[in-house]
Amino acid sequence: MDYGKVAKGILQYVGGKENVIFATHCVTRLRLTLKDRTKADTNKIKGIEGVLGVVDGDAQYQVIIGQEVNNVYNAFIKLTGEFKKSESTPKADEKKETWWSRLLDILAGIFTPIMPIIAGAGMLKALLSILTLFNWIDIEGNTYYFLTFIADASYYFLPIFLANSAAKKFHTNNYMAMLMGAILLHPNFSALSETGDYVSVLGLPVKIVTYSSSVIPIILIVFVLSYVEKWVDKITPATIKFIARPILTILIMTPLAFVALGPLGSLVGDGLVNGLLAIEKIAPWIMPTVIGAFMPFLVMTGMHYSLLPAYVSSLSSLGYETIIGPGNLPSNIAQGAAALCVALKTKNKKFKQLAVSSGITALLGVTEPALFGVNLKLRKPLIATTIGGGLGGLYAGLTGVMRFGGGGAGLAALGLYVGDDPMNLINAIISAAIAFVVTFVILWKIGFEDSIEVPNEN
Numbered sequence: 001m002d003y004g005k006v007a008k009g010i011l012q013y014v015g016g017k018e019n020v021i022f023a024t025h026c027v028t029r030l031r032l033t034l035k036d037r038t039k040a041d042t043n044k045i046k047g048i049e050g051v052l053g054v055v056d057g058d059a060q061y062q063v064i065i066g067q068e069v070n071n072v073y074n075a076f077i078k079l080t081g082e083f084k085k086s087e088s089t090p091k092a093d094e095k096k097e098t099w100w101s102r103l104l105d106i107l108a109g110i111f112t113p114i115m116p117i118i119a120g121a122g123m124l125k126a127l128l129s130i131l132t133l134f135n136w137i138d139i140e141g142n143t144y145y146f147l148t149f150i151a152d153a154s155y156y157f158l159p160i161f162l163a164n165s166a167a168k169k170f171h172t173n174n175y176m177a178m179l180m181g182a183i184l185l186h187p188n189f190s191a192l193s194e195t196g197d198y199v200s201v202l203g204l205p206v207k208i209v210t211y212s213s214s215v216i217p218i219i220l221i222v223f224v225l226s227y228v229e230k231w232v233d234k235i236t237p238a239t240i241k242f243i244a245r246p247i248l249t250i251l252i253m254t255p256l257a258f259v260a261l262g263p264l265g266s267l268v269g270d271g272l273v274n275g276l277l278a279i280e281k282i283a284p285w286i287m288p289t290v291i292g293a294f295m296p297f298l299v300m301t302g303m304h305y306s307l308l309p310a311y312v313s314s315l316s317s318l319g320y321e322t323i324i325g326p327g328n329l330p331s332n333i334a335q336g337a338a339a340l341c342v343a344l345k346t347k348n349k350k351f352k353q354l355a356v357s358s359g360i361t362a363l364l365g366v367t368e369p370a371l372f373g374v375n376l377k378l379r380k381p382l383i384a385t386t387i388g389g390g391l392g393g394l395y396a397g398l399t400g401v402m403r404f405g406g407g408g409a410g411l412a413a414l415g416l417y418v419g420d421d422p423m424n425l426i427n428a429i430i431s432a433a434i435a436f437v438v439t440f441v442i443l444w445k446i447g448f449e450d451s452i453e454v455p456n457e458n
Contacts, residue, residue, distance in 0.1 A: 001068055006050040007075035010063055013048075015039030022083045025073040026112045028368040029055070030063040037061065052358075053372030055300065060105065062302075066369040067361070104305050109169035110219065111308040114161045115406070118312065121154035122405020126415030129404065133418060155316045159184055159211055159218040166219050172226035176249060180221050180257060184211035204255060207263040213316035215309055216272070217265030221257045228252050269313050276310055280322055285397030291327025292393020292435065293386045296335065296371050315406055325403025325416065329428060330392025330435035332410050336362030337388065337439040338381035339370040346450050365410025380448040388439030396431035399423075 014020060014034060022033040034040060040061055042054050050072070053064040065072050077083075128147055131137040137144050154161070160181035167177035183189070192199055193208045200206070211217055229249055236244040279286060291298075298304040307324055314321040339359030343352050351374075358369035375381035402424055403409075405416045417428040 001050045001071075003050075003068070003071045003075040004078075006048055006065070006072050007079055009048040010045055010051070010072075011076060011079050013041040013044045014061065017080045020080060020083075023073070023076060023080065025065075025069045026108070028064060028066050028069055028366065030065055030069055030073055030076065032061045032063070034061050052369055053376065055302070064368055064372040066358075066373075067366060101302075104302050106169055107305040107308055108302065110162060110165045111305065111312065113165040113168075114158075117154040117161060118315070118405075119407035121151045122315075122407040122416055123413070124151040125405045126413070126418055129418040130415055133422070155213045157181075157185065158213050158215065158312070158316055162215065162218050163222055166222040167225075170223055170226035172222065172229050176229065176246065177218075177222045177225060179250070180225060180253060181218050183254060184214075184218065184221075184257065184262060201255075201258075204259050206258045209263055209266045211262060211266070214266060214269055215313045215316065216269040217257075217262045220261045220265040221253070224256060224261060225249070225253055228256075269317075272310050273313050273317055276314060276323060284322070284400055285394055287323055288327035288330075288393035288397035288401070288431075289390055290393070291324060292330045292334075292396070292431075293327075293390030295328055295331035295389065296367070296375070296382060296385060299368065299371065300376070312406070320402040320404045320419070321406075322397075322400075322402055325409055326396035326401040326428070326431070327389075327393035328409035329403075329417075330396060330431045331385070331389035332362055332365055332367050333432040334385040334389035334392065334435040334439040335367040335370045335375060336360065336410075337436040338385050338443050339374045341384075341440045341443045342374055342378065342381060342448065345444070345447070348450065363410055364412040365408030378448045380446055381443055383446065384439045384443035387442055388435045388437075391438050392431040392433075392435030395434050396428065399427040399431075401428050401431060 010030065011017060011020070014032060015036065019035050019039050020032055021035055024031050037056065040056075042056060045051055045054055045063060050065065050068070051063055052066055055062040055064065124147060128137070128144070128151065132139060132144075160178050163177040163181035164174045167174035189208075190210065190212075193210070196208070198205050198207055209217075229245075232245050232248045232252070233241070236248065276287075295304065298307075304324075311321055311323045314323055336359045339355045339362055343355035343359060346352050346355065355370075355374050358373050361367075362370040375385060401417065402419065403416050404419055407413050407416060411432070414425065414428065417425045419425075
């Protein structure tokens with residue numbers, strides 16, 4: 001792929017540099033904030049070699065690239081220069097934006113940047129589980145000890161990592177936000193748990209809460225911080241602003257954090273996890289079945305970001321999750337099966353190559369090349385993936401499959417399902433096999449319209 005050529009084409013067809021307010025990217029998408037959406041020529045962008053699709057979301061204009069997105073983003077930034085959001089930045093065209101789309105955009109902005117450390121920690125935990133399962137490591141030795149606390153660090157210090165990404169999303173000082181996270185985790189505060197549930201500070205009741213691995217409290221704190229910091233900046237004289245602004249911000253935010261926002265966020269987070277546990281106890285098959293069947297549609301609309309707070313909270317507080325992983329695994333395998341079925345049946349040699357590569361990529365855990373490059377274009381593969389992924393998810397739910405770390409949902413991440421019970425991994429593999437076989441057979445039977453046009457180089 002010629003990254004410079006792809007970036008140049010995208011920039012040209014979104015209306016040029018002057019129409020781009022901000023640019024960023026996630027795992028597979030170039031995410032653009034545009035001044036005027038009507039200037040973007042979506043059909044021409046879809047025709048660029050290397051572009052797998054376009055999602056004209058409410059909050060962002062998203063160009064699907066696949067795993068090469070970082071290289072395309074770097075080439076794009078070379079053409080446009082670095083973007084920096086500020087209070088003076090012009091607002092995007094908000095005629096389509098709703099409160100729900102803004103919420104999804106906020107969640108994406110907060111959680112997407114931390115996913116590499118969640119994935120890294122998850123895979124390290126999976127490695128430890130495998131080494132322990134086969135007795136390849138001494139669990140009393142220093143190697144195991146070090147690898148364990150290294151893997152746990154991503155979760156323990158989660159409030160600090162989230163504070164940084166939340167500060168960028170709420171346009172406040174990220175170092176002040178990280179300080180708020182560090183204050184919550186200070187060992188002297190944690191030590192107060194020995195004195196009871198509450199302590200009194202200047203007559204204010206401070207609830208002793210364990211904030212390590214928490215999610216909701218720091219997001220609430222940074223959200224309020226963004227307003228407090230602006231207010232303090234407004235009222236402090238310019239001559240003493242450098243000293244007065246940080247000390248006033250700290251003196252205002254710390255009581256708010258310890259007395260109100262932290263305990264409230266902890267209550268919400270605990271309620272979220274307890275609610276999910278209640279659903280799991282009553283009908284454990286619901287979430288895996290829904291995710292297995294409809295994950296492609298959630299990805300298309302960006303609604304999968306709404307699951308991230310619960311997913312990360314479950315991992316950090318329980319050590320496992322049943323919200324996304326058990327259903328996402330068969331869903332991704334179904335995407336790969338559909339693309340590979342297309343590869344076998346299509347007469348278009350170029351499309352065959354795309355279907356093979358994207359199908360294999362989906363089996364390994366990254367589905368957007370298969371989803372946007374193959375299955376969505378042909379439509380009928382989505383019918384097969386919905387049925388196959390749903391049945392695979394149903395099996396995973398009925399057998400109580402758990403994922404013990406964050407990261408991918410494919411064959412490359414099967415280690416995340418290794419736990420004390422070997423059947424957990426076996427059932428995860430069976431759910432994936434069900435999804436593959438059912439999807440492949442259904443699509444082979446119903447077929448598809450083999451008249452797809454593969455973009456030529458521009």
